Amino acid sequence: MESIVKSKASCGGTPGGAGNLVLILDYGSQYTHLITRRIRLHRQADASRRRPLRRPPLRPRRRSTLRQEYGKMEIAVAEGERGLYGSEAIGGHQTVWMSHGDEAVKLPKGFSVVARSLQGSVAAIENHSRRIYGLQYHPEVTHSTQGMETLWHFLLDVCGITADWKMQGVLEEEIKVIKGVVGPDEHVICALSGGVDSTDVATLVHKVIGNRLHCVFVDNGPIKATCFLKRIMSTFQSNLHLPVTYIDASEQFLGKLKGIKDPEMKKKIIG
Template identity: 35%
Template sequence: MNVKDNILVLDYGSQYTQLIARRVRELKVHSEILPWDAPVETILSRHPKGIILSGGPASATAPGAPTIDGRLLDGSVPVLGICYGMQLLAHVLGGKVRKGASAEYGASVVRVTAAGNPLLRGLPATFQAWMSHWDEVAAVPTGFSVHAESESGAPAAFSGRDGKVLALQFHPEVVHTEGGLDVLRNFLFDVCRCEESWNLSGWVDQMTSEIAAKVGGDRVVCGLSGGVDSTVAAVLTSRAVGDRLECIFVNNGLLRKDEARSVLDLYREKLKLKVHYVDASQTFLSRLEGVVEPERKRKIIGETFVRVFEAKAAEIGGAQWLLQGTLYPDVIESGFKGKGASVIKTHHNVGGLPDDIAFGLLEPLRDLFKDEVRAIGALMDVPGAILGRHPFPGPGLAVRCLGEVSPGRLDVLREADAIFAEEIVAAGLYDRMWQAFCVLLPVRTVGVMGDVRTYAEAVVLRAVHSQDGMTADWVRLSPELLDRVSRRICNEVEGVNRVVLDVTSKPPATIEWE
């Protein structure tokens, strides 16, 4: 897009890299991500007002560790290093980095020790920040000043070169850091002199034009899932190509209770999209038979989706493009952004596609976070019934049905999940949380029902708060609600005799179980 100001985030493999970019946009400044080893010429061609170095899993002193070209540190463009980025700046500029006596992970107290760092302007003398590192800076480069320390006494913030090179050991982009947005705001507006020039309405117009130019006179096929991402992508693309968009809704046998009917009604009656219905449930379930490993499930589902699309596209006249609702979190968790990024899990619409796919890929949302996509949907008058839906994984219930995926186990999971959702809605909590769902465990436990011994499966309740899916905290549901849900599931769902609650945040867990 043509934007007034641009912030570049160089990706060193952190799972928070995309989150940094999202926070910058939240402050109404455009941002984009490049791998750490992008040529200097490429970086400067983006005309950045500032550069942010992300965290990462490497040690800055290790042989072959990701580094930075010294030409970017000449003071012409402000540079901010975060976590690994701080250690890297210290190392390449002549300071010392060493392994800390112990890791600092999670919430930690930072103490401001000296004035003069514009990033810390307006923050209290001590504040809570999110840490995630083993190495620490033992000595800052000559001419640089330390402005804050962590609980261990290691530098938590330093700056130099007339305030054009700055570094933080903590993560201001994570919501658990007190005043984190203020820190980034100080960098954008006080150091980089950016203006608030990023807005989603402009994005919609620009992306519509880009899709039209890219597709030309070709036809586009879109796999609609009923979720926010694919729906917004379809509405956006329909603006660009009109009736050359052929939507396909596939019943893969992995949907929630009554989902196929309700979603089709919404697409056809409310959004007036051209939707072809394909019941491929038997195909998907037969290919998943006996498969228990999560990555294999995702790969199988991704390939099967494409094959179903290819067959249906040929039947309705052919299409040259496959439209997908791929988002930033999908890309980063699949390890596709930046060298050294860790693959958390393969998303079926990123790493799960086969190499011989017959379509060109169209992914207009791949640089956006979920809340941005919802905002775009609202701008295009997508119904709230879709925009307010909780995220649902592309592989569907296959990654919530741990172990073997069979019709019988899926039916058990559907019924339990429907009860949980019904009670969440009745309690007025649905719109106040990011996601709530059930997981069926591949274990059986002993129980007693009607004075008879049972040996049945266990269901997990999972509910989380989140802003963007990159970090999450579990929801403190009331004992009364939990008791009601547990009783109903055990009484109404045959094959379940135990209900448990997942009280793990992200990190260390992911939101989904597989």
């Protein structure tokens, strides 16, 4: 299935307590970080719950041949659905975003189909007794008009999660982790690429250990514009106040690319 969101609370954890945690397994999906962001935004304490509009039921037709489905699709939610969708959505239809080239034609024991596309393919399944649910579409994207209501119902009503997540809590937790890993007299070397990930890490670590952090930015050649390099270094030093050492290794890296045309081979050579 496309999206699987599992909570410790749904496995016996205490809602609002130590089990108030949502786990997202990353199998390389392009939407993984979007799912994380959507859930975080909807778990803030001041988040409001929106209810989907009830619409006339649609009757999907069954078929025997497989068909790929991409883009906006209409799905019908089964009348007997008991867990994945809220009561307002049962028996109605929704517009969702699908992107798959396969489908479930035979379900595991104990599972039932709770939503189908108008083409007849499985859109959602559930095992109510085991509290396991699966979707064949992307509820986290805006094209799925009631997708967040589905995730929201799953998190709050099925899993018992409380909407108390705040970004400040994440920062405080990460600061504790850094203090626990880096001793009071230890130093840290951080390689900066100019991207978001390494810059965020460097900024957070610098906040905790100050000048015991030593950042290194290596110019490997592809960044040819001098003005762009100056802007990067200015951001590091003047805006973020990071201690950065600049190393010009462009000749060393570019020299190894001479005569190489394949982009993938270039990546392997210079990393």
